[in-house]
Amino acid sequence: MAESIPGAAPEQAHNPANEQAIADPSGYGDPTIGAALARKLAESRVDTRVQQVGVDGRYVVGSVDDIPPGAHKIIDVDGREIGVFNVNGEYFAVLNRCPHQGGPLCSGRQTGFLVAPTPGDYQLTRPGEVIRCPWHGWEFDLRTGQSWCEPARVRVRRYDVSVESGEALTIQAESAAEAASAPDADAFAPPGLVKEPYKAETFRVAVEQRYVVVDVGAQRARSDAAPRLATEG
Amino acid sequence: MTATLRRPQSEQPVKPTLIDGDIHTTFASEKELLKYLPKAWHRHHEMLGRWSFTGTNYPKESPNAARVDSWPPGGGSPGSSLPFLREQLLDEWGIDIAVNNPLFHSAVQRHPGYTAALARAINEWQIGEWTDPEPRVRASICVPQEEGDLAAAEIDRLGEDPNYVQVLLVIRGSEPLGRRRYWPIYEAAVRHNLPVSIHFGGQGGNPLTGTGWPSYYIEDHTGMAQSFQSQLTSLVFEGVFERFPTLRMCLIEGGFGWLPSLLWRMDAAYKRLHEEVPHLKRLPSQYVRDQVWLTTQPMEEPAKPEQFGQLLRHGNLADRLIFATDYPHWDFDAPGQALPKTRLPDGFEESLFYQNALDLYGPRLLPVKKV
Numbered sequence: 306m307a308e309s310i311p312g313a314a315p316e317q318a319h320n321p322a323n324e325q326a327i328a329d330p331s332g333y334g335d336p337t338i339g340a341a342l343a344r345k346l347a348e349s350r351v352d353t354r355v356q357q358v359g360v361d362g363r364y365v366v367g368s369v370d371d372i373p374p375g376a377h378k379i380i381d382v383d384g385r386e387i388g389v390f391n392v393n394g395e396y397f398a399v400l401n402r403c404p405h406q407g408g409p410l411c412s413g414r415q416t417g418f419l420v421a422p423t424p425g426d427y428q429l430t431r432p433g434e435v436i437r438c439p440w441h442g443w444e445f446d447l448r449t450g451q452s453w454c455e456p457a458r459v460r461v462r463r464y465d466v467s468v469e470s471g472e473a474l475t476i477q478a479e480s481a482a483e484a485a486s487a488p489d490a491d492a493f494a495p496p497g498l499v500k501e502p503y504k505a506e507t508f509r510v511a512v513e514q515r516y517v518v519v520d521v522g523a524q525r526a527r528s529d530a531a532p533r534l535a536t537e538g
Numbered sequence: 539m540t541a542t543l544r545r546p547q548s549e550q551p552v553k554p555t556l557i558d559g560d561i562h563t564t565f566a567s568e569k570e571l572l573k574y575l576p577k578a579w580h581r582h583h584e585m586l587g588r589w590s591f592t593g594t595n596y597p598k599e600s601p602n603a604a605r606v607d608s609w610p611p612g613g614g615s616p617g618s619s620l621p622f623l624r625e626q627l628l629d630e631w632g633i634d635i636a637v638n639n640p641l642f643h644s645a646v647q648r649h650p651g652y653t654a655a656l657a658r659a660i661n662e663w664q665i666g667e668w669t670d671p672e673p674r675v676r677a678s679i680c681v682p683q684e685e686g687d688l689a690a691a692e693i694d695r696l697g698e699d700p701n702y703v704q705v706l707l708v709i710r711g712s713e714p715l716g717r718r719r720y721w722p723i724y725e726a727a728v729r730h731n732l733p734v735s736i737h738f739g740g741q742g743g744n745p746l747t748g749t750g751w752p753s754y755y756i757e758d759h760t761g762m763a764q765s766f767q768s769q770l771t772s773l774v775f776e777g778v779f780e781r782f783p784t785l786r787m788c789l790i791e792g793g794f795g796w797l798p799s800l801l802w803r804m805d806a807a808y809k810r811l812h813e814e815v816p817h818l819k820r821l822p823s824q825y826v827r828d829q830v831w832l833t834t835q836p837m838e839e840p841a842k843p844e845q846f847g848q849l850l851r852h853g854n855l856a857d858r859l860i861f862a863t864d865y866p867h868w869d870f871d872a873p874g875q876a877l878p879k880t881r882l883p884d885g886f887e888e889s890l891f892y893q894n895a896l897d898l899y900g901p902r903l904l905p906v907k908k909v
Contacts, residue, residue: 405875406871406872406875406876407872407875408605408607408872409607412606412607413606413607414606439600439605439606439607440605440606440607440868440869440870440872441868441869441870442599442600442868
């Protein structure tokens with residue numbers, strides 16, 4: 306009945322490990338920089354419009370193989386663009402809109418926090434857990450959505466992400482469909498024909514792959530209850 | 539505010555309502571440049587190339603100082619693809635007119651003949667590759683900035699062509715811009731009723747700051763406002779505005795928060811020291827008030843947004859600021875997103891987004907032809 310998991314398209318996700326060529330910002334005018342950036346951006350463009358699984362705002366982003374550690378994927382959830390990141394096996398999701406001036410946040414560079422306890426002593430902390438807006442370089446913590454440019458008043462919306470088995474998702478999708486409208490063989494009866502007593506045996510088809518699921522509904526409910534974090538003071 | 543700024547592309551405006559005072563296009567390739575550079579200069583260009591400017595004194599925030607998402611998907615540098623410029627800027631925001639400021643460093647070459655040839659090539663290229671296929675883009679007359687006579691000749695050559703809306707200088711040349719070696723530029727601009735606009739950047743050999751070379755790009759980016767103040771001071775006290783009363787100037791990408799205190803300081807000094815500059819007939823602030831416009835990007839962002847309104851009043855800026863995106867550079871300001879969220883004077887947005895630009899540029903900004 307459910308041959309595949311809705312929304313789980315097998316696109317190749319962007320893997321920053323392959324992008325070392327763009328690491329040096331001093332190469333002004335070097336066409337390889339532009340080529341690498343254009344490739345990276347093409348890969349991270351919104352390519353998947355995902356569908357809801359179940360009835361509670363949960364969406365399948367793709368299989369775990371689609372987003373290996375270090376990679377990310379930008380999806381379209383009901384017209385909202387959300388970036389889903391795999392940082393060393395942990396998954397994070399934030400809205401693809403920078404609260405500063407509306408830039409496409411998730412196509413920016415993924416980095417860490419550079420700290421210097423004393424001048425000349427530089428340490429990169431929490432590598433991969435920070436996203437920098439491609440426009441003005443505003444930094445946001447992927448774990449919390451918090452901006453560290455103006456932590457007192459700006460954060461980007463974050464979403465919960467989980468990994469679930471295909472079988473569990475299939476059951477959820479089916480029970481949601483059943484809850485919406487119970488399947489009725491009579492509804493499919495060709496006109497003028499009488500239902501015979503024989504019925505072929507049917508089987509439940511489960512998908513064993515594991516899937517990344519972003520939860521929009523729970524977040525939505527929470528943020529409605531909590532005081533709204535504004536981008537203006 | 540954002541909703542009113544967007545308009546379907548098909549509606550061709552009679553009068554523009556969103557004007558972008560600062561965008562940057564660049565050559566798609568060396569071959570494209572050579573197509574416009576006179577053959578006589580090809581050998582010089584290939585052997586010696588562009589001297590004195592490899593782009594920056596400091597590694598910028600991002601490659602080419604460009605928005606990370608502005609590299610055209612088909613290859614080439616940010617600002618080199620017209621289809622992508624349309625998609626990412628003109629159509630995205632419904633911009634009616636965008637003033638193109640090519641920063642290809644013709645102004646700071648050391649060879650007089652080559653700098654003139656390069657400026658000429660840039661000017662022809664703007665028409666061939668940009669304003670002809672896309673009338674929403676308007677061109678600037680790039681000039682060999684340090685060669686006043688050659689610069690004036692280029693202005694005279696193109697001054698009556700309506701595709702060009704201004705003469706473009708860079709803020710950091712070899713000497714203060716009020717000095718007489720630059721006056722032929724202003725004289726020629728006035729002859730053709732063209733504004734002279736001065737853009738962030740350039741390398742005349744002087745340190746960025748009055749005190750020497752700083753260590754970091756963040757100091758370069760912050761400190762460029764000093765150069766604008768020095769140049770405006772020079773233009774006022776050397777008597778450029780007095781000598782050319784119909785000259786209109788625009789300061790691009792240099793900020794504007796500093797303007798009120800500079801005007802106060804210049805006026806106060808003038809009242810005490812005017813004997814040194816008897817060629818001035820009015821207060822410094824009066825010349826600036828009548829003859830100088832400024833672009834917004836990068837927008838001043840006071841920690842208390844309401845101070846933005848105070849700044850507009852202190853600087854008499856409401857009818858002198860021109861909105862600019864600086865596309866494709868990384869410190870891009872998005873129309874409708876960039877203004878501090880505070881109560882603004884009545885009519886300010888109309889002034890900012892088109893009326894002030896129309897006041898500065900005049901009929902040259904009205905549509906000259908249809909797509």
